Amino acid sequence: MTAATSATGLPRPNVPPEQAALWARELFGVEGPVRELGSQQDRNFLVESPAGRHLLKISNPAFARAEVQAQNAAMKHLAAAGLAVPAPVPSVHGEEIATVAVDGAGHCVRLLSFVDGTPLIENRYLPPPVVGDLGRLAGQVSAALAQLRHPGLDRGLQWDLRAGGDVVDSLLGCVREDRKRELVASAAARARAALEPLRAQLPVQAVHGDLTDDNVVCRPDGSGRPLATGIIDFGDTMYSWRVAELAVACTAVFHHEPDNPLAVLPLIEAFHRQVRLTEAELDALWPLIVLRGAVLVVSGEQQVAVDPGNGYAEAALAREWTIFETPAAYDWQAAAAGIRAALGLGGSRTTKPPAARSVLLPSLQQRKPAVLDFGWTSDSLTNGSWLGSPAEQAAEEARIVQAALASADAALARFGEARLTRSQTLSRTEPANLALALEVHLGVPSAVHAPFAGTITGTAPGLLMLEGADHTLFLAGISSTESLAPGAAVAAGRLLGTVTSALTVWLAAAGVRPAGSGEPPRFVRASEFPAFAALYQDPAPLLGAGVLPELPEEDAAAVLDRRNRSYAPLQGHYYAAPPRIERGWKEHLIDTQGRHYLDMVNNVTVLGHGHPAIAAAAERQWRMLNTNSRFHYGAVAELSERLLRTVPDSFDTVLLVNSGTEAVDLALRLAKAFTGREDVLCVQESYHGWSLAADAVSTSTSDNPRAEETRPAWVHVLDAPNSYRGTHRGAGAGEAYARDARAMLQSLADAGTPVGTYIAEPRNGNAGGIGLPPGYLPAVYDAVRRQGGVCISDEVQVGYGRQGFYFWGYQEHGVVPDIITVAKAMGNGHPLGAVITRRQIADALASQGSFFSSSGGSTLSSRIGAAVLEVLEAEGLQENAREVGSYLRAELEALADRQPLIGAVHGLGLYLGIEFVRDRSSLEAADTETAAICNRLRELGVIVQPTGDRQNVLKVKPPLCFTRDSARFFVDTLEEVLSNGW
Known part of the structure; x- marks a missing residue:
């Protein structure tokens, strides 16, 4: 054994920085500040000279000169292959390796070019x-x-x-x-x-x-x-x-x-x-x-x-x-x-399913076992019943088992099932919830037989191991009726013992042994499952043909492929490799692997996912009647009256539609009919919908990169009134933007094309929840009305209590619009929107014919809409948006003090925007960083997306049932990403 491997160790050469600086100057002609770099056994010094940065390396004397020469040869070899590596710098005497004395022993010393980077x-x-x-x-x-x-x-x-x-x-x-x-x-x-x-x-x-x-x-x-x-x-x-x-x-x-x-x-x-x-x-x-x-x-x-x-x-x-x-x-x-x-x-190490010569539990052949469902498709798991402590989750599983055994002699839980009952919310790690074993629950004791011939290789307490030619069977919960000591040979069909209540069955490739002692893992994480599934197989074939039919389950990638082939990609999806989301509860989205994600983007589902009151209202109405609003029924009147109770008395008319786009389109048409004017004034960086009219007044290039070149002549655009990064900033920005608006209005009027309609969100949601500067909106409303125009407040994103302090966004500015458009939150995910206005404005469209929406005011839509308003009030969700939103914003602002990438926190209540910038002076948008941060947050259990024309703002608009715990989790997870990378 050489000195390098001896137990005496290799202390670093005793070389102070001053000596290193002297050698760098005298041996290699390089002079400059010297700083020591870490090493276990050598001494390394960074030398910063006018000629560049170099590394002075004094090798441990245990290493022969030939070894140091080999290192130089390797560097040259890799450099020739195009890799960036240090290069030896010849000494003043032309040699790559000099020799110096340290404590009486010779040491090799080299100067290497410094490879920049962190x-x-x-x-x-x-x-x-x-x-x-x-x-x-x-x-x-x-x-x-x-x-x-x-x-x-x-x-x-x-x-x-x-x-x-x-x-x-x-x-x-x-x-x-x-x-x-x-x-x-x-x-x-x-x-x-x-x-x-x-x-x-x-x-x-x-x-x-x-x-x-x-x-x-x-x-x-x-x-x-x-x-x-x-x-x-x-x-x-x-x-x-x-x-x-x-x-x-x-x-x-x-x-x-x-x-x-x-x-x-x-x-x-x-x-x-x-x-x-x-x-x-x-x-x-x-x-x-x-x-x-x-x-x-x-x-x-x-x-x-x-x-x-x-x-x-x-x-x-x-x-x-x-x-x-x-x-x-x-x-x-x-x-x-x-x-x-x-x-x-994987195929080189896996085995085919066993050809069972007998069945594991013959009694199941005469019964029809119930198949348990603990996964995302389960109807037995409702209203978040699968969540709680491990003991509560186990109790929920037991409840489902007992319910199944009330009508069947046996109940089976599948291998490979991702159980909701083994998941949790607000977790940065995926749950260990994919079953690696088959569970058999029995109402009456049953005999267990060997499905194939083999040898007993272990009888740990409560666990029997039978190893065959190709497979090993692990059985937990069996009571032995015979003496089956390790080494005993077992024929196929031999009685192994009896199970009284539950049997857990693993089927592994021959030779597989559990890590440590005892039984194999019962559950593993989804990311680990391909590894463990190469060792453990589905034991269902051991029960006999047809006892537990296969349940084909497509993975997320396969379903995405089907989607891309049949569903126009124009409609897009979040993430390049998205999780398959099939379930939700409150402010959580759940994928088919049972992973719970904190939902920070779903302002559509204002009450939260899976709300039982909305589900019950929808089910009841579907069973009773669903038809259009030209029939006479009470629900449409009830919803309209409830909406009018949320606005000033000047509003007296509601029109119901299917979406925010339809609401905006209809509002523009009403305004044009009322004023007799075609010209519309809107705001930069806004989104109002996808129809011809709504798209025409949508100026956001992130939604329509060709917005400017495709804009019709009757649309006129004001600068976005953004006091953080817009044309006018800081105090006084509101008046400055209003002055620009008045100038444009006057210019259009002088040109013979006076504006008939002004449309804007009372908070620029698509830009990231950007607040309008004080005084701006009242001044613009006044100027528009002075010239005979009407004002539309697009509340599709920011209204309905989301801002906490106000039910409608316009209330923040002390104004009253002429027309309000709303959707998204109205139906808690059901397609429902509305236009709220004055009757004289609505009647102006009568000369062009009647208005009708097949499902906008249907019995179902109206009943759901009314139920949403009931729950908003009963559960105090606007107040929750105020309290939790204020807490969240304060925590995000504190985070911004610690994280320079956060340039600003925008928004109010539970409509916030976190703007990322590379420099707080230039405000250069950190767009690529924002996209990467979103991907990393998804890995850590948070669904959030970028918004704005620069795609550098995290849009934060979760369901209004959002809790302080969820807010804390989001802030802590965001800090984890900003601190440790993405």
């Missing part, structure tokens, strides 16, 4: 594309170094994983805690045993040896994510197993996301695309990952002991323990299966 390790969160980029880079390095030969690469480093087991053995005594020492010893022994039969099959070549997030530098891409740009620190370059390069790179991921060990999969996939891994390398990979972690921790503990002043090593130790413990504690078999599944190689 070490990847400084990014707390590494998104999958960045993890994949690290894998791509590792693969390129491995492919390039495959041809490198140099005698200095034949080294005896402690980092050579071929000797990893020996290194752990020699340094294990440096681990101070007994528990940790035993854990390392056990894991290293297991890894060693797994690697031993593979040694001769693993290709050996030159490797970088330490291609981790510490030694990859990056710069931010357009979205603010780190983009790998270079590789540094070739101190561990050597000959070793090729797959060790990948294993080392993988270990860099675990401390970034310790709760998700399979976060390394994009890295492995990307490496495999560059360097195709062999079967032996795939078998060796996870054991090598664990072994690398074990070497890290024992080496780190030793380094701290022998070099107590090494702050770099001390700071790294906690991280290194995470790097070791995360993969060591994970199910190694599942990890290996997950890797193969990710690489499309």
